[in-house]
Amino acid sequence: MNVHESDARRIFADRGLPVPPSRVATTPDEAATAAAEFAGLVVVKALVLAGGRGKAGGVKLADGAEAARDAAQQILGLEIRGERVRRVLVAPAVDIEREIYLGVTIDRERQSAVVMASASGGIEIEEVAAATPEAIERIEFDVARGVDAWQARAVGFALGLGGRQVLAFVGILNGLVRVFVECDASLAEVNPLVVSPDGKLWAIDAKLNIDDNALGRRPALEQLRDADAEEPAEARARAAGISYIKLDGDIGCMVNGAGLAMATMDVVKHYGGEPANFLDVGGGAGADRVSAALSIILDDPNVRAVFVNIFGGITRADDVARGVLAARESMPRAVPLVVRLMGTNEAEGLRLLADAGIQAERSMDAAARLAVEAVR
Amino acid sequence: MSVLLDASTRVVVQGITGRQGAFHAQRMAEAGTAVVAGVTPGRAGAAVDGLPSVPVFNTMAEAVSDTGANVACIFVPPPFAADAILEDISAGLELIVCITEGIPVIDMLRVMPVLRGSSSRLIGPNCPGIAVPGAQVKVGIMPWEIHAPGRVGVVSRSGTLTYEVVQHLTDGGLGQSAAVGIGGDPIIGTRFTDVLELYEQDDETDGIVLLGEIGGGDEEQAAQFIHERVTKPVSAFIAGKTAPPERRMGHAGAIVSGSEGTAAGKEAALREAGVLVGDTPREAVELLAAQLS
Numbered sequence: 001m002n003v004h005e006s007d008a009r010r011i012f013a014d015r016g017l018p019v020p021p022s023r024v025a026t027t028p029d030e031a032a033t034a035a036a037e038f039a040g041l042v043v044v045k046a047l048v049l050a051g052g053r054g055k056a057g058g059v060k061l062a063d064g065a066e067a068a069r070d071a072a073q074q075i076l077g078l079e080i081r082g083e084r085v086r087r088v089l090v091a092p093a094v095d096i097e098r099e100i101y102l103g104v105t106i107d108r109e110r111q112s113a114v115v116m117a118s119a120s121g122g123i124e125i126e127e128v129a130a131a132t133p134e135a136i137e138r139i140e141f142d143v144a145r146g147v148d149a150w151q152a153r154a155v156g157f158a159l160g161l162g163g164r165q166v167l168a169f170v171g172i173l174n175g176l177v178r179v180f181v182e183c184d185a186s187l188a189e190v191n192p193l194v195v196s197p198d199g200k201l202w203a204i205d206a207k208l209n210i211d212d213n214a215l216g217r218r219p220a221l222e223q224l225r226d227a228d229a230e231e232p233a234e235a236r237a238r239a240a241g242i243s244y245i246k247l248d249g250d251i252g253c254m255v256n257g258a259g260l261a262m263a264t265m266d267v268v269k270h271y272g273g274e275p276a277n278f279l280d281v282g283g284g285a286g287a288d289r290v291s292a293a294l295s296i297i298l299d300d301p302n303v304r305a306v307f308v309n310i311f312g313g314i315t316r317a318d319d320v321a322r323g324v325l326a327a328r329e330s331m332p333r334a335v336p337l338v339v340r341l342m343g344t345n346e347a348e349g350l351r352l353l354a355d356a357g358i359q360a361e362r363s364m365d366a367a368a369r370l371a372v373e374a375v376r
Numbered sequence: 377m378s379v380l381l382d383a384s385t386r387v388v389v390q391g392i393t394g395r396q397g398a399f400h401a402q403r404m405a406e407a408g409t410a411v412v413a414g415v416t417p418g419r420a421g422a423a424v425d426g427l428p429s430v431p432v433f434n435t436m437a438e439a440v441s442d443t444g445a446n447v448a449c450i451f452v453p454p455p456f457a458a459d460a461i462l463e464d465i466s467a468g469l470e471l472i473v474c475i476t477e478g479i480p481v482i483d484m485l486r487v488m489p490v491l492r493g494s495s496s497r498l499i500g501p502n503c504p505g506i507a508v509p510g511a512q513v514k515v516g517i518m519p520w521e522i523h524a525p526g527r528v529g530v531v532s533r534s535g536t537l538t539y540e541v542v543q544h545l546t547d548g549g550l551g552q553s554a555a556v557g558i559g560g561d562p563i564i565g566t567r568f569t570d571v572l573e574l575y576e577q578d579d580e581t582d583g584i585v586l587l588g589e590i591g592g593g594d595e596e597q598a599a600q601f602i603h604e605r606v607t608k609p610v611s612a613f614i615a616g617k618t619a620p621p622e623r624r625m626g627h628a629g630a631i632v633s634g635s636e637g638t639a640a641g642k643e644a645a646l647r648e649a650g651v652l653v654g655d656t657p658r659e660a661v662e663l664l665a666a667q668l669s
Contacts, residue, residue, distance in 0.1 A: 106481060108562045108592045108629070113485050126636075143485045184482050213628060214480035217455060243626040247618075258560055258626025259534020259589050262615035267656050269618050278619065280626035283477050283517075283535070284396060311539045313504050314396060314475070314517040343519040343539060344403075364540060365658055 001210045002049040006089050007224045008206035011183060015175040017190070017203045018168070022091035028072040034090035035068030041093040043204075044071040049229050050081035058085065061093055083229055094202045099192035100159055101125055102173065103207075104180040107140065113180065115139040115147060115173060117155050121192030143181050147174060161195075168201045183221060184214030233296055240292040241282050249274025251371050252297035252306040252335075254290070256281050256315040264309045267364060273372035276303045283314040290323025291330075298332055305336040307371040309364055312343030321349040325356050336374035340367035379529065379554040379574045379581070380471060380499075380506050381447070381513040388413040388439045388469075390460050391451035392432060393422050400451065400475075400517050402426040407520040408512030413439040436467040449505065449515050450474040457501060458483035465494045472565070473515045474500035481628070484563035491565060498565025502627070504535035504557035507542075510580065518542075518555065526551015528664065529575035531568060532587035533560050533594070533629070537615060537657065541585055544661040550668070553581040560589070560627030568598035576606050583609045583668050585660055586651070588642055590616030591630040595642035603649035611652040611664035614639045 003011070006024050013019040023034035024047065035042045046058030053059060058080050060071040068090060078085045099121030107114040117137045120128050128135055137155045141147045152173040156166035172193065179188040187209040194202045215222045227235060237244035243258065247265075251273045255261035258280045265275040277300065281293045297306055310320045324339060340361040341349050353360050361367035387404060391397040392414025405411045405427060413431055414424055420434040433439040436448070448469045452460040457476040464472045465487075479501050491498055499506060505516015510525035522539060524546045532538040538557050545552060556571050558564055568586065575581045584606070588595040595614065602610055617639040619625050621632040632638050643653045652667060654660030 106485070106562060108594075109597070111488055111563055126633075142489050143482055144489070181482060184480050186481060211481045211628075212624070213454065213478045214482065217480070243624075245620065245623050245625065247620065255536070257534055257536030258630055259532070259538075259587065259615045260536035260540060262589055262619055262625055262630065263534075263537050263540065263613070263657055265618040266615060270656050275618060278623075278625055311519075311536045311543075313519055313535050313539060314400070342543065343522070343536075344517075346519075365656065 001212055001215060001225055003208040003210060003221070003224050004047050004049065004226060005045065005206055006047055008208035011179060011208060012175070012190070012203060012206045015178045017172055017175045018201055019203045019206065020091050020094060022089050024087050025072055025090055026087050028069040028076065031072030031088055031090050032065040032069035035062060036065040038090070038092040042068055042090050043093045044068055044075060045089045046075050046078060046080060046085040047087040047089050048080045048083045048085055049226065050083050053080050056080040086228065094194050094204050095196050096194050097197050098195045100195070101128065101191050102176060102193045103187065103189035103191065104176050104185070105187045110140060112140040113143050115141065115155070115177065117159060119159050125191070141177070146181070147177050162199070165195065165199060165201060172201060172203065179208065183208065184211045184218055185209060186211045233299060237293070237296050241289060242293050242296065243278070243280040243282070244296055245278040246300060247275055247277050248302070249276045250302050250304045250375050252276045252300065252303040253309065254279050254281060254293050254297060254306065255309045256283070256285060256311065260309065260311060264307065264364065264368070267368045268307065268371065271368050271372045273368070273375065276300055281315070285315050286319050287323035287326055290320050291327040294324065294327035295330070298335065303335060305338065305371050305374040307367060308337065308339045308341070309367065310341050310343070312345060316345040317341050317343055317349030318345040318352060321352040325352065338367050338371045338374065340364055378508050378511050379578050380556065381508045381515060382511045385447050385513050385515070386410050386412045386443065386445045387447045387449055387515055388415060388436070388443065388445035389449050389451065390415045390436070392416060392424055392430070393419045394451055397451035398425045401430070403520065404449070404514055407514045409514055412443040413445050415439050436463045440467045440469065445469070447471040447515055448473065450476055452476055454478035454480070458487050461487050461498060462490060465490055465496045469496055472496055472498045473503070473505045474498065475503065475505060475517055477502040479561070481561070481563055484561065488563065499556065500559040500564060502561045503559035504538055506557070507552070507555045509552055516557065522546055523555065524551035527553050527580060527582040529553050529578065529581040529584045530555040530587070531571040531575070531584065532557050533589050534587060534615065534627070537587050540657050541587060541613070541661060544658050545585070548661060548665050550661070550665055553578060560629050562592060562629040568594050569601040572598060572601055572606055576608060581608065583664050585664055586610055586612040587657070588612060588614045589627065589630050590614070590619055590625065590632050590639050591627070591637040593637070596645045599645035599649040599651065602651060609652070609664060609667040611654060611660045611667070612646050613654045613657045613660035614642045
């Protein structure tokens with residue numbers, strides 16, 4: 001789950017990072033008031049979860065209240081990667097002498113938590129990694145222990161910071177590591193970390209991405225979820241324990257297991273169809289969840305056929321069959337239903353379906369072809 | 377010689393008194409696996425549905441010392457699963473198979489340094505487990521009936537996709553030396569390269585099916601390993617060709633970030649290494665079958 005910059009700034013500041021003050025504005029007038037409070041040059045930024053907002057015109061400098069009002073006027077209502085801008089962040093602009101990148105994330109290849117820092121701040125770290133990987137300083141660390149001060153100092157010196165700045169940098173790095181561990185983050189990033197002409201360090205941006213698996217034990221972070229930035233159907237699915245991502249096709253897919261769910265989309269496409277969604281009903285789904293999944297799929301008006309592809313392991317075919325039958329009773333509209341059912345408790349599942357007049361398929365390929373034919 | 381499991385496998389099921397733990401402990405026993413103990417803290421002495429002779433202990437150390445268990449299978453809920461892995465490592469289990477899905481990544485990052493300093497091997501988490509049809513042993517949740525003894529090794533990041541491919545193999549007359557699900561999470565105990573090495577060394581394996589998916593760089597790493605070290609034929613299927621970027625596709629590890637982790641990139645790397653890449657799971661099986669015949 002991505003957290004808005006306004007919340008991430010607060011979380012970072014709480015752990016001692018030097019984050020300039022800021023206000024959130026929902027109208028141009030509020031932006032003007034905030035700018036007047038800070039005096040001088042301010043930055044007005046779109047509060048959206050999508051990346052690339054600078055390039056999309058979502059970040060503007062403004063000198064004074066009137067300019068801030070104009071900037072907010074232009075930014076509010078923009079659509080950035082499908083996300084409508086409803087709020088802006090207003091903060092005093094910081095004079096920039098140099099920009100540094102600092103981030104804490106998971107290195108999948110090395111199977112470790114890692115701090116990454118680069119003297120090339122302000123641009124995406126992926127670009128730096130691709131062009132000059134040697135320009136990135138890295139500290140792999142044990143999350144139970146954190147980063148030692150000497151390691152952080154070494155990175156500070158490698159970035160070319162002076163003695164006093166390095167002390168500040170060590171505090172910032174350790175603060176960001178604390179954010180990462182205490183918030184169950186998958187990414188905590190300051191880009192850029194700015195050195196101002198007076199030699200001070202400022203975190204002028206804050207990016208925080210929380211591990212979805214940990215939200216259950218982080219209720220305060222769950223509260224930061226922006227429900228308006230989420231597809232309503234995806235939110236409904238999440239509440240039911242289902243992974244659902246809406247796509248543009250017309251064949252609704254209900255599958256157990258993420259890998260098989262992706263493969264089902266691929267196979268539908270292979271036979272000339274277009275999947276309407278990714279849906280993993282989750283391991284061990286009972287009849288209720290299966291029924292909820294079908295109802296979510298059918299709420300998409302583009303769906304003209306549903307392909308149920310279940311290979312039971314921890315999920316049991318008879319539970320799925322009961323869910324399919326219950327959902328069919330209350331289907332808001334009739335569309336062709338192609339069911340492929342195998343695996344744990346298969347015989348009982350097939351019997352339940354056959355008693356209700358549904359002939360389940362055995363092969364995923366054959367079932368995918370039937371689903372594609374059904375929408376032709 | 378067989379891969380990971382054999383006649384000496386003695387399984388202890390963690391979370392055996394739960395709905396999933398009890399159900400799958402029974403299925404494992406039915407397949408022929410020696411399920412010798414269960415562990416649920418606070419439930420020592422409890423009776424397990426369908427397995428009245430399997431004793432339940434409060435701690436893993438007791439289960440190991442009383443029954444000689446050497447393989448753990450974890451069905452513990454996500455908030456407690458990393459602790460279960462740490463308990464297994466401490467009890468000295470050779471092999472730990474963690475089925476649990478949804479473990480916070482930070483918990484796994486805490487486990488990793490302890491695991492690296494131990495002699496235990498971890499499979500998973502968020503995996504279906506291991507099946508070795510020839511030895512009549514399974515540790516995990518896969519449906520047993522779809523397997524047949526034979527000489528193809530399967531390794532996969534996805535549970536149900538493994539079943540899909542095992543079914544195709546069995547239908548096509550190709551049995552399996554083993555099927556290993558390594559799990560769909562970003563931090564896992566055993567990776568493609570580890571299992572490829574086991575299959576390469578295994579004199580009962582003639583060919584390998586690798587099932588990957590979008591996200592991370594494990595398939596690329598596997599391709600490099602296959603190029604350098606694997607002499608047996610390998611076919612592959614990569615799930616997620618139609619997945620949109622920057623969206624987590626169910627598995628915590630299945631996300632395309634920027635240009636990284638795409639299906640196209642993985643397929644290209646595998647082809648470059650001489651792997652037969654199928655456009656569908658069925659095609660991957662057919663390509664290997666043609667190579668082996």
